[in-house]
Amino acid sequence: MDFLKSAVASAIAQGPPFPYSFGDRVDVDASIWTLYNGTRRANGSNCSIFSFDVTANRSRLPLAKNALKKLRTMRHPGVIKVLDTVETDSYIYIATERVVPLRWHVKRKSLSPETIKWGLYSIARTVKFINDEGTSVHGSLRVASIYTSESGEWKLGGFEVLSNVKDDEAIIYTYGSLVPDSGRYTPPELARSGWDAIKRSPHSAIDAYNFGTTIFEVFNGDFLGADQAGQTKGIPPTMHSGYKRLVNANPKARITVGAFLEQGRRPGGFFDSSLIKLTEGVDNLGVKSEDERERFLDDLDQLSDDFPEDFFKMKVLPELLKSVEFGGGGPKAFSVVMKIATKLANEDFEARVQPVVLRLFSSPDRAIRVCLLDNLPLMIDRLPQKVVNDKIFPNMVSGFTDVAPVVREQTLKSVLVIIHKLSDRTINGELLKYLAKTANDEQPGIRTNTTICLGKIAKNLGVGTRAKVLIAAFSRSLRDPFIHARNAALMALAATGDHFTEEECATKILPAICPSLIDKEKLIRDQANKTMDVYLQRIRKAAASMPDTVLPPPQTTEGAGPRMSTPQPSEASSWTGWAISSFTNKISSASGEMQTSGNGAPTPRPASPSASLDPGRTTATPTTSSASALHRQAITSPALSPAPLSRASSTTAPEAYFKDPSPAIDDDGGDAWGDMDDMYDEDADDDGSGFSDAPSTEPATVRPTKKEPIVSPKPFDDGSEPDFAGWLAAQAQKKTPGSKPLPKGLTKSTTATNAAGKKPMAAKPAPKPVVAKKIDMKPKATEADDDGWGDGW
Known part of the structure; x- marks a missing residue:
């Protein structure tokens, strides 16, 4: 074989130029010609070369010359196409289109x-x-x-x-x-x-x-x-x-x-077949009428898989692509194109079909666009990621805002097909921007499909924005008037639970699901219960692994007065027992009768439990836990305004602050609880204007003052909270002019009277307290409103 190739090359070198290279020899039937596979040197295209050796077959030279002459002059689609010929005294070469002997098949x-x-x-x-x-x-x-x-x-x-x-x-x-x-x-x-x-x-x-x-x-x-x-x-x-x-x-x-x-060719004859009709109609498909084209495409679509693939690839496919792009073949012709393209190799698809597909995606024809999106699953694996991300997606997104609902819906469905071909930047930027628009679409079906789409592509979203986007989108869909949109939101939440933290599940998702538990539609109520169970199981599992408390163990300070105790596990039998235990844990040792004022009301307790102040004494006497000591203190000490709880005690019983039936607090008083720290002055003197968590260890010198009349406190109300309003009013009297006003809702003053019904003499003004830093206890507004979930991405 090598000798034959070298001989042929030597013969070519001695004769006229022949711009084709010889390849493998093809075995054929007995013939005067030797057939080779060849390639064109200029572009590497395939060809076949018929070679006749004059010296070896001189007796048959007239036959070779006649064949050369007739092939040059005979022009017909059924005749082998001649590309070039060379004739010398020693050989004859005929370069033709690449052919294979029928004998092989x-x-x-x-x-x-x-x-x-x-x-x-x-x-x-x-x-x-x-x-x-x-x-x-x-x-x-x-x-x-x-x-x-x-x-x-x-x-x-x-x-x-x-x-x-x-x-x-x-x-x-x-x-x-x-x-x-x-x-x-x-x-x-x-x-x-x-x-x-x-x-x-x-x-x-x-x-x-x-x-x-x-x-x-x-x-x-x-x-x-x-x-x-x-x-x-x-x-x-x-x-x-x-x-x-x-x-x-x-x-x-x-x-x-x-x-x-x-x-x-007669009806019912042996040449009356779909494949033969196809070969007759494909050459002039571009000039057929619309009805003729429809009939042709119907016949083409009914072809079975046993027809020659090469013919579809080389002859039918190019004609169909031209018809789709220029000849008005429309979606039906493109559907046949995709049926043929499934049998193409990746190289052939990239060379023949991909360029046309890219041009069609920029076409304004809605029918073509919908057809492309319908057939996208058949070709997405053949398209490179860079082509999809840089060329197809920028043209495809125009469908999200198209006036035709069918285009918007089909574009939305195609997101699931191409999502794995898009970059993270495209997904978390441009794609989410368009999905935010379809989530507000006027068509309920498109809104529902948007929710489903977000649930399916959740794993492709960025970790930093995934939870925020999904919670906002699904929460909005839970309020959709369309029943299937609400159902899709519940199902999407159930399917994407792993993408949220336990805190998000408890504070954002469960509150959003709860209204659906009493939805008017049973379908929604049932799905809401299923979704709720998913999140409750997860939260319970997370809570089981949490510690019992994060508070530090209680520490006792030597010489410190009694404080409200931290709830102990043994006191958990009653959910309110620990909150009042500081007042009742010594009741068994109390004796005697309560000292009452002239109007029959109990005498208020001293301002601070750490020391009992007596005008007739110059040192502070530490209190004891006996009821008699408290009794003696109550009848010998001047009546003071009710003192606020220390910080430790004020946080011990939060249930006591949830509501106050006192008429002195208006409906807006809850907004002012964050300003109560203005009343706590950690740097003030021990003159009653400030309060310290730790009791004083040095003797307190009390300046002799005029004895003030006893103030009658408000009668005890069995169903009310402690009289914080009275205490706040007394505090307001002690403030100097120009001091900070009381919080909103607590400005109504309550003036205590003595037993004779007269107002008590005003106490000596205390030094101006240092205003503590104001801490705003109001819940802050979230950064992103649920209704604007698209803006928070």
């Missing part, structure tokens, strides 16, 4: 009956053209002279003895017997009388007989001789009658190939 039996009919139809048309329009005789028609192109079409060659019957010196009369294996295929009249008998019979008779033997060969294999002529083994029954008339022993009784063709 016949031996492998790789041709379906429909494909064989289609091929025979093409050869019959070519022979009819040679006989009728060309007034010529092929003279060597057989399987060995037929080839298949890259498109799978059958091409006719073997023009060694092709002759015009008007030429009395035609080569067929002289050299017909020199064709290899001519004896097996020679008609009976020529076998008896020689090749001159052609002149005494219809000139088409020899080709009609050879076409019959070709039919036998393609269905059965080899044709061994005249004895097999007329046998119908393997031949379709619909073809029997015409086949027998082709191989009739009497040349004048034979039907022409043209007549056989017409017989087969």
